[in-house]
Amino acid sequence: MPEIAIYGKGGIGKSTIAANISAALGREGKRVLQIGCDPKHDSTRLLLRGERITTVLDYVRETAPDKCRLSDIVHAGAFGVDCVEAGGPEPGVGCAGRGILTTFELLDRLGIKGNRYDAIIYDVLGDVVCGGFAVPIRRDYAEKVYIVTSGEFMSLYAANNILRGIRNYDQAGNRAGGIIFNSRGEEEEELARRFCAAVSLPLIACIKRDPLFARAEQRLSCLVEAWPDSPLAGQFAELARRIYAQEDFYPALPLGDEELEERLFEKKRPAAVKQKPSAAAAPAAAPGEKAAWFSKGLVAREPLHGCAFNGAMSVCTQIEDSICIAHGPGSCAHIAYQGITSASRRFILERGIVLPYTSAPPVVSSQMNEGVMIFGGTETLRGKILEAKARKPRVIFVLTTCPSGVIGDDIRFVRDYEDQDTRIVPILADGVIRGDFLQGIFIAYMEIARALIDRNVSAEDNTVNIVAEKAETNARSESLRYVADILGRFGIRINCNFLCETKAEDIRAFKRGKLNILAYDDYMGRTIRDFLKKEFDAEFLEAAFPIGFRESCAWVRMIGGYFGRGEDEIAGIIADYEEEYREGIAGIKAELKGRRLMVITYNQDIDWILQTAFDLEMEIAFVGILNFSQDNNFRTLFRDSIGELRVPYENERRQEDLGRIKPDLLLTNYGSNDQDLSVLADTIPLSPTAGFLGGLELARRWSGIFRMNLREGWRQDDPLFRKYYA
Numbered sequence: 001m002p003e004i005a006i007y008g009k010g011g012i013g014k015s016t017i018a019a020n021i022s023a024a025l026g027r028e029g030k031r032v033l034q035i036g037c038d039p040k041h042d043s044t045r046l047l048l049r050g051e052r053i054t055t056v057l058d059y060v061r062e063t064a065p066d067k068c069r070l071s072d073i074v075h076a077g078a079f080g081v082d083c084v085e086a087g088g089p090e091p092g093v094g095c096a097g098r099g100i101l102t103t104f105e106l107l108d109r110l111g112i113k114g115n116r117y118d119a120i121i122y123d124v125l126g127d128v129v130c131g132g133f134a135v136p137i138r139r140d141y142a143e144k145v146y147i148v149t150s151g152e153f154m155s156l157y158a159a160n161n162i163l164r165g166i167r168n169y170d171q172a173g174n175r176a177g178g179i180i181f182n183s184r185g186e187e188e189e190e191l192a193r194r195f196c197a198a199v200s201l202p203l204i205a206c207i208k209r210d211p212l213f214a215r216a217e218q219r220l221s222c223l224v225e226a227w228p229d230s231p232l233a234g235q236f237a238e239l240a241r242r243i244y245a246q247e248d249f250y251p252a253l254p255l256g257d258e259e260l261e262e263r264l265f266e267k268k269r270p271a272a273v274k275q276k277p278s279a280a281a282a283p284a285a286a287p288g289e290k291a292a293w294f295s296k297g298l299v300a301r302e303p304l305h306g307c308a309f310n311g312a313m314s315v316c317t318q319i320e321d322s323i324c325i326a327h328g329p330g331s332c333a334h335i336a337y338q339g340i341t342s343a344s345r346r347f348i349l350e351r352g353i354v355l356p357y358t359s360a361p362p363v364v365s366s367q368m369n370e371g372v373m374i375f376g377g378t379e380t381l382r383g384k385i386l387e388a389k390a391r392k393p394r395v396i397f398v399l400t401t402c403p404s405g406v407i408g409d410d411i412r413f414v415r416d417y418e419d420q421d422t423r424i425v426p427i428l429a430d431g432v433i434r435g436d437f438l439q440g441i442f443i444a445y446m447e448i449a450r451a452l453i454d455r456n457v458s459a460e461d462n463t464v465n466i467v468a469e470k471a472e473t474n475a476r477s478e479s480l481r482y483v484a485d486i487l488g489r490f491g492i493r494i495n496c497n498f499l500c501e502t503k504a505e506d507i508r509a510f511k512r513g514k515l516n517i518l519a520y521d522d523y524m525g526r527t528i529r530d531f532l533k534k535e536f537d538a539e540f541l542e543a544a545f546p547i548g549f550r551e552s553c554a555w556v557r558m559i560g561g562y563f564g565r566g567e568d569e570i571a572g573i574i575a576d577y578e579e580e581y582r583e584g585i586a587g588i589k590a591e592l593k594g595r596r597l598m599v600i601t602y603n604q605d606i607d608w609i610l611q612t613a614f615d616l617e618m619e620i621a622f623v624g625i626l627n628f629s630q631d632n633n634f635r636t637l638f639r640d641s642i643g644e645l646r647v648p649y650e651n652e653r654r655q656e657d658l659g660r661i662k663p664d665l666l667l668t669n670y671g672s673n674d675q676d677l678s679v680l681a682d683t684i685p686l687s688p689t690a691g692f693l694g695g696l697e698l699a700r701r702w703s704g705i706f707r708m709n710l711r712e713g714w715r716q717d718d719p720l721f722r723k724y725y726a
């Protein structure tokens with residue numbers, strides 16, 4: 001059974017030719033199926049004498065999967081030719097290519113080929129660069145491909161692109177049958193023949209313009225049925241026999257764009273003037289143009305670390321009086337929800353502790369399914385917005401996923417549903433299309449800032465904003481408690497946590513904060529800081545939350561100096577914490593003095609660890625800094641005091657270096673499956689707790705590890721210790 005794909009530029013007469021070929025085969029007694037693959041769904045109209053049949057996609061939209069029947073979508077036409085129309089969405093919405101895929105999947109599932117056709121003809125729109133429209137030229141469908149073209153340049157250009165598609169899907173095969181020339185004038189035939197010669201394909205038919213075609217269409221009939229004895233009907237009969245019986249096929253040999261013009265018009269194009277590459281940096285954004293901000297992974301062209309949709313969702317759910325609508329399949333919302341709540345659920349299960357932030361953020365889904373992807377999801381999304389508004393949130397965030405990004409749903413219309421009570425903010429995250437998890441965080445931060453911050457609010461004395469906290473980390477609440485304590489001693493109020501456990505009104509009044517303080521001086525924090533500086537003239541403290549004793553001393557002096565506090569007030573705060581730190585060091589020094597320490601970590605700033613270790617008179621034998629998806633800015637004041645420093649470090653070397661260094665204690669972020677369990681190890685948090693005592697608290701764990709002697713006694717204590725304490 002030959003399966004024949006007939007491609008061509010839209011409006012070239014391809015459907016008329018395909019229908020007459022099908023009619024000619026049917027007239028000779030062949031059992032034929034014609035499948036129209038154009039969203040206009042008019043391929044089989046003349047075979048069906050003008051009847052508009054239910055398209056497959058309309059049928060799928062209205063019919064449950066278990067109720068689908070071939071008889072509902074296959075209709076008999078002239079000469080017994082069976083007709084199917086794929087259909088498609090309205091222009092400008094949805095994804096017609098996905099519709100073609102859905103049509104073929106349904107026909108296969110319902111066993112269309114079990115009808116034992118003598119020939120199947122696919123009538124395919126051929127000037128669309130889309131994988132869906134390429135389905136018929138995949139190996140499990142059409143074995144013969146013919147291209148309909150006129151002598152018009154754009155029609156030949158489309159034919160050349162179709163050959164590119166054939167080559168991409170079938171590089172080693174020969175499936176091109178030839179060119180069918182639909183003549184619109186004598187002057188075009190020479191161009192068509194030049195094209196055939198250039199791509200090494202035969203011109204297998206030349207269909208002349210004839211009034212009979214228009215008269216047949218007025219009768220709502222194909223020409224072969226309306227005038228079966230005409231010379232044109234005879235020409236179609238010959239063409240149908242040739243296509244049906246053809247056994248010799250040709251490789252797809254498309255031309256380059258410039259070569260195509262040269263071969264058709266027989267003239268050389270002038271050589272392009274080569275521009276010397278500029279050594280200058282990329283130009284800054286033009287006035288009124290938004291600057292571009294990219295994650296470290298995108299800049300370094302690393303594999304994607306998560307998806308932008310999940311990153312954006314992790315930020316948007318921090319606004320307590322908001323609802324987040326995930327415009328995509330329910331699974332996208334489910335995965336995001338599980339990720340956001342995983343930390344709180346783990347702690348509840350393991351320790352019986354309810355975290356201070358919500359474990360059930362308001363996340364809903366537009367429930368995008370295959371039908372929505374094909375026909376567009378804007379109507380479904382409208383309904384979800386109205387449902388969400390009924391709950392009277394201050395903000396509704398609408399976040400796009402991969403599917404809604406792929407089909408190009410324009411969700412900016414959601415702003416039309418805003419009112420004085422509810423802001424609606426579209427977040428074009430588009431899943432992995434826009435980038436990784438960190439890129440999604442940037443997208444959400446920036447769109448929320450642009451949509452909600454009131455630029456006219458004036459700064460107030462003794463107020464600060466906390467910027468770029470990491471809500472998912474265990475350290476967040478303790479770090480904030482410490483910072484709030486220091487600020488409170490100075491009489492300074494926190495205006496807005498941007499963005500973590502906050503409200504829409506706090507974000508609106510963001511500019512009330514006189515000074516902004518980063519939670520972490522990492523790639524994420526620095527990028528958000530630079531954005532807020534550029535677009536909102538935000539003033540930032542030079543240092544982020546301090547981690548460790550030395551850093552905290554400097555930070556307290558910096559805060560006090562900015563707000564004009566006296567030296568006695570500053571020194572008093574430092575003295576209180578210094579006494580506690582010195583007593584803590586003295587209490588564990590005997591256990592840790594002289595111990596060899598090995599550090600393998602993603603953390604880019606570990607001086608808070610190294611300072612504590614040196615205060616305990618430990619030996620820093622080795623430090624290896626791994627490449628981290630969230631940062632690439634390692635810095636230390638202790639290079640000359642480290643026995644061996646490797647930046648960047650390859651984790652594959654860990655076992656070898658452990659055997660060589662023989663540390664008393666390994667500090668790392670994650671254990672290794674093949675790690676020697678005789679090596680004592682402790683975990684470095686990726687997001688450490690801020691404050692004077694951060695390093696001391698970690699060192700107290702090291703002391704506990706050595707005192708417990710885990711390799712003796714009841715061995716099952718070891719995994720329990722690692723799970724709940726280390």
